[in-house]
Amino acid sequence: MPEFIQQANDFVGNLPPIVIVGILAVLLLLIIGLRSILKSPPSRLIAFSSDSGSVLVSRKALQDLIRQTCLKDGWVEAARPIVKIDGEKINTTVTLRLSSPENLKETTKRLQTRISGLLQKSLSFDQIGPIELMVTSFGKQDVDEPVVLDPEPDASADLTTTLSPKKPVSEDPDEIRKTERETKV
Amino acid sequence: MEAQESTIETGAHPEGSLGQIKVNHTVVSTIVKMAAINVSGVLAVGGSFVENFIAQISSKESDKGVRVSEDEAGNYQIEIRVLMEYGVELAKTAETLQMIVAKQVTNMTGKPVANVDVIIEGVKMAEEEEPEDNDSEE
Numbered sequence A: 001m002p003e004f005i006q007q008a009n010d011f012v013g014n015l016p017p018i019v020i021v022g023i024l025a026v027l028l029l030l031i032i033g034l035r036s037i038l039k040s041p042p043s044r045l046i047a048f049s050s051d052s053g054s055v056l057v058s059r060k061a062l063q064d065l066i067r068q069t070c071l072k073d074g075w076v077e078a079a080r081p082i083v084k085i086d087g088e089k090i091n092t093t094v095t096l097r098l099s100s101p102e103n104l105k106e107t108t109k110r111l112q113t114r115i116s117g118l119l120q121k122s123l124s125f126d127q128i129g130p131i132e133l134m135v136t137s138f139g140k141q142d143v144d145e146p147v148v149l150d151p152e153p154d155a156s157a158d159l160t161t162t163l164s165p166k167k168p169v170s171e172d173p174d175e176i177r178k179t180e181r182e183t184k185v
Numbered sequence B: 001m002e003a004q005e006s007t008i009e010t011g012a013h014p015e016g017s018l019g020q021i022k023v024n025h026t027v028v029s030t031i032v033k034m035a036a037i038n039v040s041g042v043l044a045v046g047g048s049f050v051e052n053f054i055a056q057i058s059s060k061e062s063d064k065g066v067r068v069s070e071d072e073a074g075n076y077q078i079e080i081r082v083l084m085e086y087g088v089e090l091a092k093t094a095e096t097l098q099m100i101v102a103k104q105v106t107n108m109t110g111k112p113v114a115n116v117d118v119i120i121e122g123v124k125m126a127e128e129e130e131p132e133d134n135d136s137e138e
Helices: A002-014 A017-039 A059-072 A104-123 A173-184 B025-037 B049-057 B090-109
Strands: A044-050 A053-058 A076-086 A089-098 A128-138 B007-009 B022-024 B042-045 B066-070 B076-085 B113-124
Touching: A044 A059, A044 B090, A053 A059, A053 B090, A059 A076, A059 A089, A059 A104, A059 B113, A089 A104, A104 A128, B022 B025, B025 B042, B025 B066, B025 B076, B025 B090, B076 B090, B090 B113
Parallel strands: A053 B113, A089 A128, B076 B113
Antiparallel strands: A044 A053, A076 A089, B007 B022, B042 B076, B066 B076
């Protein structure tokens, strides 16, 4: 055992001072980083405060709330909200995957209104910041539950096609999708 | 090592003839938990992953999600972390939770509650009843 200590001592003694300083600096930074991660309180927003106590909402709760709201919409396949608490204001960005590119504008507007309304109603937030919705992709329609256009002959005329979450009349969903794209073009 | 006072005297006259009655904070946190989960809209009581992990290490399982302390006057200060059900009005539910917890703790311990801080840690859909699986996988 003393030999081992002696060897370690020699090894450290042979190291150039700059390396020792570097190792110590890295260790120090690691400790500071870990401490700040463990010590820093998770970002929370004060919904309201009174004599009987205060109600705080965590960022995760807000994200859960927004995600569930988005997923309630029939056209949303996936939602990934990011809430940033900036002082007493929240900035929300939601990345969405919609089931179909149809009704994009209506869907996003509807979601914006719902999210805003829900935050105001549930939490009495006066300072709700911007709610940005980013549609990044359109999901593949499952064969089990396809989302297809109603076969309306006049739908292409005014370009306001109606979407319906019904099952297709035709048995081949690929064929229906192809027809839809052609109709849209 | 710093000895933390984890009990609080109850009753308006602690100098009673039969001695003092003290309630451990763990007992209070259990009362808080039981009161909280009976509030409509509250799904669970619990802190974040890190806090729960620390609580498990420190073998304070019953304190998970609830922090009890007392102010200078000896009144309880309670902090509770909850998971709420999607669809309920969070602010209203939290207010109800504050009232019920304060009332229950005061009723059971005889000591007033100074404040109840509610931290909503998450929102979840209430678990739906699992449909009966009639399909045989053959």
